[in-house]
Amino acid sequence: MAPDLKKPSSSVSILGLGYVGLCTAATFASRGIRTIGIDIDEARIEQIRRGRAPVHEPQLGEMLKRVVKKKLLDATSDVSRATDTNTSFLTVGTPSQPDGSIDLTYVKQATRELGKALQKKQSYHLVVVKSTVIPGTTNGTVNPVLEQSSGKVVGPSLGLCANPEFLKEGTAINDALHPDKIVIGSNDKKSADQLTRLYREFYGSRLPPVITSSPETAELVKYASNAFLATKVSFINTIANIAQHIPGVDVNRVADAIGHDPRIGHLFLKAGPGYGGSCFHKDVQALVSYSQQQGYDPQLLKAIEKTNEDQAIQVVELVEKLAGPLDQKRIAILGLAFKKDTDDIREAPSIRVIDRLRNKGARLVGYDPMAMPNFESVFGNTIELAKSSHDVLKGGDCAIVMTEWDEFRRLKAKDYIAQMRKPVLVDARRIYNPAEFRELKFAGIGFGSEPLGPGSQAEPS
Numbered sequence: 001m002a003p004d005l006k007k008p009s010s011s012v013s014i015l016g017l018g019y020v021g022l023c024t025a026a027t028f029a030s031r032g033i034r035t036i037g038i039d040i041d042e043a044r045i046e047q048i049r050r051g052r053a054p055v056h057e058p059q060l061g062e063m064l065k066r067v068v069k070k071k072l073l074d075a076t077s078d079v080s081r082a083t084d085t086n087t088s089f090l091t092v093g094t095p096s097q098p099d100g101s102i103d104l105t106y107v108k109q110a111t112r113e114l115g116k117a118l119q120k121k122q123s124y125h126l127v128v129v130k131s132t133v134i135p136g137t138t139n140g141t142v143n144p145v146l147e148q149s150s151g152k153v154v155g156p157s158l159g160l161c162a163n164p165e166f167l168k169e170g171t172a173i174n175d176a177l178h179p180d181k182i183v184i185g186s187n188d189k190k191s192a193d194q195l196t197r198l199y200r201e202f203y204g205s206r207l208p209p210v211i212t213s214s215p216e217t218a219e220l221v222k223y224a225s226n227a228f229l230a231t232k233v234s235f236i237n238t239i240a241n242i243a244q245h246i247p248g249v250d251v252n253r254v255a256d257a258i259g260h261d262p263r264i265g266h267l268f269l270k271a272g273p274g275y276g277g278s279c280f281h282k283d284v285q286a287l288v289s290y291s292q293q294q295g296y297d298p299q300l301l302k303a304i305e306k307t308n309e310d311q312a313i314q315v316v317e318l319v320e321k322l323a324g325p326l327d328q329k330r331i332a333i334l335g336l337a338f339k340k341d342t343d344d345i346r347e348a349p350s351i352r353v354i355d356r357l358r359n360k361g362a363r364l365v366g367y368d369p370m371a372m373p374n375f376e377s378v379f380g381n382t383i384e385l386a387k388s389s390h391d392v393l394k395g396g397d398c399a400i401v402m403t404e405w406d407e408f409r410r411l412k413a414k415d416y417i418a419q420m421r422k423p424v425l426v427d428a429r430r431i432y433n434p435a436e437f438r439e440l441k442f443a444g445i446g447f448g449s450e451p452l453g454p455g456s457q458a459e460p461s
């Protein structure tokens with residue numbers, strides 16, 4: 001029997017069932033909160049209604065199966081079902097425009113449809129903007145669209161909050177169940193109180209710190225958070241690129257040492273080929289564009305992006321240093337996903353590196369345990385794809401580790417030697433202990449000035 005969503009306890013509707021919306025919906029439902037997921041993608045809805053996850057995310061499939069079976073979560077394309085709940089979250093995408101600024105088309109559309117559905121609702125309804133939106137969007141865009149489409153005034157009968165999401169792909173369910181904070185931006189106490197009550201019901205005694213602010217502050221918290229993390233990555237990559245010119249230096253040791261300072265910390269100081277994924281690049285670009293519109297040119301943020309973009313050059317230079325001119329060389333790309341445990345290739349550093357290697361005439365063969373279907377659907381047969389992590393190495397002149405998959409960590413020096421025409425390896429993710437790869441020509445991001453070769457001394461990691 002379908003749950004009676006008109007009962008007075010909390011019930012939520014989630015508009016947009018992508019990574020964020022679906023993980024949010026599944027976790028709400030897993031805590032017994034009756035949840036309706038709404039999307040415009042019928043195929044996606046059909047899959048969810050059958051308890052199947054349309055995206056690869058650890059723990060999501062199991063959780064979805066359970067909550068759908070218990071009828072705690074239903075999915076529909078009928079937005080009027082939102083009126084059966086007392087809180088609606090907007091979790092639609094906020095992509096970039098070609099100039100880097102935020103595209104609010106989906107936010108406006110979903111708000112308009114929700115507003116129309118709320119026209120006849122008598123009781124109080126809270127609308128929560130969970131999508132990442134630039135400061136001023138909740139009050140300046142969502143509010144007027146909602147008022148116009150619902151015929152109501154935001155305030156006593158219609159609540160509105162900004163409540164950014166901080167979960168990460170690959171650990172989204174765990175992040176949603178154990179967030180380090182909840183940020184609620186509102187203009188009135190009534191809406192903030194209803195949202196806090198909902199989270200109290202969700203988390204019980206484990207309620208994390210709830211930070212209340214204006215909607216604009218809450219919106220900026222999300223951008224500041226992603227921009228800071230992107231800064232840490234570009235910072236340690238800058239140190240790595242300097243370290244590469246100094247004999248006997250290893251950036252991992254530098255990162256570990258500075259991380260002991262509590263003002264710095266250990267996390268997000270892993271040198272590599274640069275950040276990727278659907279958020280960092282998009283959000284830093286949107287913040288730069290927004291800031292410029294306000295009349296302030298954020299030099300630091302632009303440098304973070306440029307450093308990240310250029311990190312692909314560093315990887316390719318290491319390849320050339322070890323393998324010589326790249327024309328007609330066969331290069332193995334180990335990993336296409338932007339990080340391990342996801343099939344997501346959006347903004348992946350592998351794509352930037354592949355692009356540069358192709359321009360230099362290299363012949364490329366790639367392998368990824370999870371992301372090859374996504375890669376193929378976007379890039380077709382621009383590069384050859386291999387069947388396994390051993391297969392990809394066959395006949396290669398150089399191999400590059402682009403994603404830190406556990407499967408690649410298990411490869412030993414002898415595996416590279418057995419398969420490759422020339423055993424040359426660039427560890428762009430620093431997953432290997434260089435001391436164990438002395439028999440290969442080996443280089444890693446941020447590792448000394450001399451590429452290792454047979455018989456050379458490596459500092460143990």
Ligand SMILES: NC(=O)c1ccc[n+]([C@@H]2O[C@H](COP(=O)([O-])OP(=O)(O)OC[C@H]3O[C@@H](n4cnc5c(N)ncnc54)[C@H](O)[C@@H]3O)[C@@H](O)[C@H]2O)c1
Binds near residue numbers: 132
């Ligand atoms: N992916 C992440 O790791 C992450 C983390 C934190 C925050 N965010 C932010 O959360 C938001 C959503 O991101 P995502 O990655 O889940 O997006 P996504 O692109 O994976 O999913 C968006 C979903 O919204 C649906 N949709 C579009 N218009 C709709 C409408 N009118 N009504 C109902 N559904 C509609 C789409 O069909 C799609 O299923 C973005 O603002 C993003 O920046 C993302």
